[in-house]
Amino acid sequence: MEFELRQRGRSAIDFAADMGAMGMKLSAAVGAKIADVELPEDFDEQLEMMEQRLGDNPQQQFLLAMGEWSATTHGEITFDAFKEIQPELEPEFERLRQGGTQIETRPGYEPPDYWVGVDFHRTTGGWVREHQGFVHGELIHPKYVAKNFPGGIFKQRRDVLNELGDRKFSNILEMGTSSGHFTVALAEAFPEAAITGVEPGLPMLEQAQRFGNERGASWRLIQASAEETGLPDSSFDLVTSYILLHELPARATRAVFVEAFRLLEPGGVVFMSDVQPFRAMPRIAQWRANAGALRGGEPYWREAASLDLAALATELGFEDARSYGLGERQYPWVTIARKPAA
Numbered sequence: 001m002e003f004e005l006r007q008r009g010r011s012a013i014d015f016a017a018d019m020g021a022m023g024m025k026l027s028a029a030v031g032a033k034i035a036d037v038e039l040p041e042d043f044d045e046q047l048e049m050m051e052q053r054l055g056d057n058p059q060q061q062f063l064l065a066m067g068e069w070s071a072t073t074h075g076e077i078t079f080d081a082f083k084e085i086q087p088e089l090e091p092e093f094e095r096l097r098q099g100g101t102q103i104e105t106r107p108g109y110e111p112p113d114y115w116v117g118v119d120f121h122r123t124t125g126g127w128v129r130e131h132q133g134f135v136h137g138e139l140i141h142p143k144y145v146a147k148n149f150p151g152g153i154f155k156q157r158r159d160v161l162n163e164l165g166d167r168k169f170s171n172i173l174e175m176g177t178s179s180g181h182f183t184v185a186l187a188e189a190f191p192e193a194a195i196t197g198v199e200p201g202l203p204m205l206e207q208a209q210r211f212g213n214e215r216g217a218s219w220r221l222i223q224a225s226a227e228e229t230g231l232p233d234s235s236f237d238l239v240t241s242y243i244l245l246h247e248l249p250a251r252a253t254r255a256v257f258v259e260a261f262r263l264l265e266p267g268g269v270v271f272m273s274d275v276q277p278f279r280a281m282p283r284i285a286q287w288r289a290n291a292g293a294l295r296g297g298e299p300y301w302r303e304a305a306s307l308d309l310a311a312l313a314t315e316l317g318f319e320d321a322r323s324y325g326l327g328e329r330q331y332p333w334v335t336i337a338r339k340p341a342a
């Protein structure tokens with residue numbers, strides 16, 4: 001969508017993004033001080049040991065203060081930037097409600113208990129604040145996160161689909177659609193496919209709808225939970241998600257794979273991209289991931305990164321289940337498996 005932020009809002013977002021870049025430099029400096037540390041296996045003991053080691057380190061203190069500032073203010077900074085231009089966006093919002101991409105809501109829908117009331121990423125209002133779809137999809141992601149995210153957050157969403165090889169999919173279900181950034185990548189990779197997205201957060205689907213209608217696409221967007229979509233058995237040849245699973249407790253991830261199996265036609269593929277599991281990391285990276293998740297509004301990261309998704313998929317009846325990381329950074333971590341042919 002075409003829009004121009006006011007100078008105040010734009011510079012506030014740039015400032016927050018620049019703080020992120022500074023934080024990364026500082027983090028590398030702190031990292032050099034702990035390169036020799038030998039961490040225990042237990043995650044809590046890792047946190048404790050590093051607290052003792054770095055507790056009075058001024059660079060670490062400054063890094064933590066910067067991180068806390070970013071975590072607690074990025075949601076408000078971006079929301080304020082949106083409010084400054086909201087009146088001129090409203091006609092565009094109205095225009096982009098029209099088109100082939102429509103949102104379905106279901107009477108009596110109850111979002112998952114582990115999702116309600118959580119401000120994921122510590123973004124004020126979590127995934128439910130009014131207009132959070134625009135704020136996340138047009139401001140936080142492209143103008144704040146993308147500036148410092150290694151590998152390019154949009155490129156990664158496109159590149160990951162190369163792992164599916166040459167197979168052309170025609171009925172795709174995306175779980176955890178959010179503001180639609182992976183939906184866009186799916187639509188580009190599979191222009192002939194019918195795409196359905198499920199997501200509990202209505203404001204997020206409103207932005208996905210805008211991305212869809214801007215492209216003349218006809219996505220079916222449903223306010224629903226991935227583990228209970230209400231969609232018919234065997235109705236998709238690809239069930240997929242991008243960075244959904246680390247926001248779920250382990251019990252929900254299991255239910256999501258069960259639902260994916262039910263929804264796939266025989267021979268259909270489940271393809272999930274998410275964070276690296278702890279077993280693939282050196283201990284220092286485990287500590288970093290854990291500490292970052294605790295401070296960064298990721299309540300289920302630890303249990304999610306402790307799962308073996310290929311083993312889970314195999315246990316639930318999938319074939320040829322594989323999990324592996326992409327590129328030098330081993331990110332994202334993909335899990336791919338097939339429902340047996342009939």
Ligand SMILES: C[S@@+](CC[C@H](N)C(=O)[O-])C[C@H]1O[C@@H](n2cnc3c(N)ncnc32)[C@H](O)[C@@H]1O
Nearest residue numbers: 127176177178181182199200201225226242243
């Ligand atoms: C990190 S975002 C995913 C972003 C999106 N897939 C993308 O590539 O930009 C995670 C999304 O998953 C949604 N979510 C969380 N629990 C869910 C569930 N049980 N079923 C479906 N979506 C869920 C959240 O509301 C949020 O919008």
